[in-house]
Amino acid sequence: MTWITNRWYVAAWDSEVDRTPIARTICGEPVMLYRKLDRSVVAMRDACPHRLLPLSMGFKEGDSIRCRYHGLLIGPDGAATEMPIKSEKVPKAVCATLYPVVEKHRFVWVWIGEAAKADPATIPDFWPCSAPGWTFDGGYNHIACDYRLVIDNLMDLSHETYVHQGSIGQQEINETPIETIVDGVAVRVQRWMPGIEPPPFWRDALRTDCLVDRWQICHFVEPSNVLIDVGVAPVGSGATPDHHDQGVRGMVIDAMTPETDGTTHYFWGMARNFDIEDAGFTARFKAQQGQVFDEDVAVLEAQQKSMTANPDMKLRGYSIDQGSVRARAIITRLASAELVDG
Template sequence: MTTWATNAWYVAGWDAEIDSAPMARTICGVPMMFYRRLDRSVVAMRDACPHRLLPLSMGLREGDSIRCRYHGLKLGPEGTVEEMPLKNDAPNGRICVETYAVEERHRFVWVWVGDRDKADVALIPDLWPCSADGWTFDGGYYHIAADYRLAIDNLMDLTHETYVHAGSIGQAELMEADIACEVDGERVQLSRWMPGIDAPPFWRGALKKPGPVDRWQICQFLMPSIVMIDVGVAPQGAGASLERHDQGVRGMVIDAMTPESETSHHYYWGMARDFDIDDAGFTARFKAQQGGVFLQDKEVLEAQQSAILANPDLKLAAYRIDEGGVRARQIIARRIRQAEEAAQ
């Protein structure tokens, strides 16, 4: 049994990652290859030549087609053979390679994992701040040698910031503030409100004002593997609340965890923000700082995965602070179970 849901959209890469040269990426256990046609639309196909299974990502681009580097079989962007290895052989229409539905949205390239006939762009997670007017968005990518669900656990429980990210976004008040968890269908929301506190270094610099602040963290899990975190601070007394908080500086941390294997995943991270949106220098500096924060998470998650493998007789414990991640895992498991039942 796999640990990820199918018949769902997963992030395959940033829009800037995928270009004319083939890019290999294993997604949900399937080796895939991506490239852009001359019109810049994205092609996604199985990364294995149907002849001798050499990865097509090693192949040669010819127009919108790909030619295998081993014996020269040429395949069109729809996965059908255009030329056989021997030039005098007519193309065999029965030779083809699997292709996948793709869509570009919110700066990401999404690929549908599952029954292609069920691919529906309306099911792409709504990462609205990444495309909304008055916001700017950028981020990066890490390969993490850990189960993608461990990253979801990490992002749905931000108390770890106190210790893992001390000096940037962590502070003791994270351990003192109460949390509230809500489940709405396949969406989980975990909220934390911290009124009248000193802002941590990053948020103090973003606000550019002295004095106590009200700080919020609202973590949302969206199927199949997205966590979007509404974060920010406002001057104390400005009227900010968990329900409405546009009085200070606000950001939306975007996290997309795409499974690679049972013990590794692709992590696409970034932040959309509604302040200083025209300051390209700040965007670059903040991206570098955020990348450093997430490298700390990468170190922890990979060490955690190693410990899990080294201690097969032990199980993860769940405390009240883990409720968001537990609920998210339950939703993923339910979707997997429903797919298995439907296939029987």
């Protein structure tokens, strides 16, 4: 097992889930999501308990769903309420598995593990997505790679110099030393780049052309999330690595949900504390960020194919990989402990 089971994972954006069921595989399990009439979300195993046809192919009837194959009717509590032969009594054992589900920070979170252990208080703290004075939006990519490769990518931003040359990359990233801090199951990697020219992406956000102090602070949040505190402030504005709201600041939100051993649901976005009322800017910002992540997707999928084609070779870790190596070690430790406890 390459992932931790008893954790909350992002299953969808809030806007993706409506009355019509959608199917999504989470940590190897097929899940169906839909909204009831009261707009609350149902997360149910996507397999009819009769002949295992995906329930997401079924027909909605109120808050229930009728299997498209033989007509078994399943209520939002997972219990069957009507058999294919309507005169037959419904056995209590006929039911579909439900998953704990919570909406928070614009995302629909699903708990794949033991339901009794699901505590909403343990949902990762994506605070900028809900904080006053911030605005948040983003998108989704399905990536044909191991979810840990995406974490590697986000915890080592030295790749920006080469992968994102026309947007956020610049040589100063590779010239600036990183500091890596491990605190329990959290990992932080930070760069502080004083007195540099801003890259195009941040120059446009700042709306002026001047020397800036730039920061990148990557936070690994288990089981599979990375929050990246980024931005620039004009030189002399008083910004420091610990306090930097003087210029333009954003928090890149990345939730990597394993689909299978070799595929990942990648939910991404940017929360920001500037121009928060400008809806047009939000849309343009999202489009630009999507283009940046598309560049990552191309690299990550090629990397996964190369790893498959070269099974005799192993990933190597250099000094720039400190954050990703530490994050992987935490995932492995927690997943192993879960197997022992189980």
